[in-house]
Amino acid sequence: MIKRALKHTYTLLNVDYVNLGPKWNYNNVISPYFRLYFIDAGAGEVSDISTTLKLEPGYLYLIPSFTLCNLVCQSHMSQYFIQFFEESADGISLFANNRSIFKVKATEVDILNFARLLEINPGRGINRSDNPSIYEKNIYYKEYQDLNNQQNIATFTETHGILLQLVSRFLTPEAFKHKETSPIPVKILQAISHIQLNLHQDLLVADLAEQANQHADYFSRLFQQHTGERPLKYIQEKRIERAQYLMVTTRLTYADIAAQTGFQNIFYFSRIFKKVTGLSPGQYRKQIDCIHF
Incomplete structure (x- = not known):
């Protein structure tokens, strides 16, 4: 029998049902978690760099983590929304090659899943503010993640199962x-795990190869075969992804972020940041700070 292991899991951050108005206008939103919407009345709009989609009743919308987007409601819209984190066995997001907005027609089962997720996870809305510049902070993430740890095993398992069903759509x-x-x-x-846990340390390809008891060239080719990236590029991208997370969720200085993500100085950090994202750290943070309501 062929066994297929599930490499990607999801943990709940928020779930709620809300009525939105013209104040629900977000520009340049980017989050370290996934957003999932089911619209049941009214209309709105969601867009990324290349796509604009109408938010309309009867459809599901998925915005993967670290996907820059704009959200608009000109009059009225009501929606179920879910925000959740992704974890993967190899550190590679299931949506690594799909950082765009998805839209699918909702089914009766989808609607029941949203309602059930809200029923078994009461009080998991965004209770302080709908302003991402306020609620997207580590202290709030930890608060909601602690709620996951307090769930009984039945609720935790059912919650995870519903998230998997909805993502599968x-x-x-x-x-x-x-x-x-x-x-x-x-x-x-093991090399991927070592990288993920030690982004703040010096990470040399030669050392990773030695730990794997392999020649550096062979290790690099094997690493690329299974991750799609050469080790050095992979390390740089993971460091910048961590830097993006810190820039979204904290007010650390660029120097502190550079130190926490393994860059020797702020100048090298800035150069690699722009190489990976196409924006300087200042431009990126400005996009985060220029969220309008």
Whole structure:
């Protein structure tokens, strides 16, 4: 029998049902978690760099983590919304090659899943403010994650199951680009884990290869085969992803962020940040701070 392991899991941050008005106008929103909407009345609009979609009743919308978007409601709209974090066994997001907005027609089961998730997770709305510059802070993330730890095993499992069902709705061949790969060798998984846990430290490809007891060139080729990136580029992208997370969720200085993400100085950090994102750290933070309501 062929066994297929589930590599991606999801943990709940917020779930709620809300009525929105003209004040629900967000520009340049980018979050370290996923956003999932079901619209049941009214109309709005969501857009990213290349796509603009109408938010309309009867449809589901998914915005993957670290996807820059704009959200607009000109008059009235009501929606169920879910915000959740993704974890993966190899540190690679299921949506790594799909950082765009998804839209699918809702089914009766989808609607029941939203209602059930809200029923078994009361009080998980955004209770302080709907302003991302206020609620997107580590202290609030920790508060809601602590609620997950307090759930009984039945509720925790059902919550995870519903999130998996809802995410699966966006994984159709028509909408989702996904390349099936062979199982990742243990030595590559260990290297990925080491990178994830030590982004603030010096990370040399030669050292990673030595830990895997492999020649550096062979290790690099094997690493690229299973991650799609050479080790150095992978390390840089993970460091910048961590830097993005810190810039969204904290008010740390660029120097502190550079230190926490393994860059020797702020100048090198800025150069790699722009190389990976296309924006300087200042431009990126300005986008975060220029959210309008």
